Amino acid sequence: MKSVTIAICNYNYERYLADAIDSALAQDYPATQVLVVDDGSTDGSREIIRSYGSRIRAVLKANGGQVSAYNCALDEIDSEYVILLDADDLLYPNAVTEVMRRFAVGDYAKVQFRLDVISQDGAQTGVTVPHSDAPADCGSLLRKGWLYPSPPASGNAYKKSALCKIFPIPETSEGRYGADFFAIYGIALVGQVGSISDALGAYRVHNSAPQDVSFANSEKNSKAPKAYAARWGALRYVARNRLNIELPASFHDFSHEKAIFCSEIYGAPLIDRWRWFAFDSRSYLHSIVANPFWGPVKKVGTIGLSCLCLVPYAPLSNYVVRFISNPLARRSSAAH
Incomplete structure (x- = not known):
């Protein structure tokens, strides 16, 4: 039986850490190991x-950021396969079993699976991520600059090699975080990606509610675009120097463009909304119209919703931004 390591990288998540470790220890796949890398926590994590x-x-190291923690974890792992579980997330007991079944039927570098979104206190929200599976040609699309649909870090299992x-x-001091970006997208440059449509774990979203415009734990909409651009630049460097692959200078991703859209439109006066659509919306619209992962209905619907932000009624514009940006807002609307 092939061995799997669930590596949990933790920093000051004592409130959730035990639940993450317990979920890893509860796997029904016998050859599962659990590694915890603590990145210099100052709370009760240790x-x-x-x-x-x-x-x-366990590895107890000085604080260096998520990139440092991932590097350390991969140095320590001696199994053939690995799941990099965030310390505030959970895996369901059958996660490793289902992942290994998928690895067994294809030559995959990564197998990804959906995650149920849970609130800070662990309550189910009724939302799952991502909304679609990775396409068969996600590697070739990535070489053209398109970031493919993927779950957050905890929803991915990799071949360590x-x-x-x-x-x-x-x-680097500028690149301490976002290690999951390099794992999630970089892996498509070296092998095939398989998808499991079932939710095999839970992704915890902190301080997010249907009335919020943001749906993320790491960067808010105002900070995410700059961070993603820097990580794409770092991935281009790695691809060029280690894989002899030249990635394009810019990338295309609706989530990235959506963050820019939200930061520019949410709460903005009508004249500023019109000005942004007239002069600065090209990349946003391209990420919709040319999106290789979406069908025509979704494209038309998203453009139609976006255009409602041009209506001279601020509450409607702000609602539309929340609806586009935050899956919890869409779920709340459906419930009502």
């Missing part, structure tokens, strides 16, 4: 880690 004794393997063609990622 006491929680020590309480598990020999049931887990494939990940090690991308990692270690250079550790």
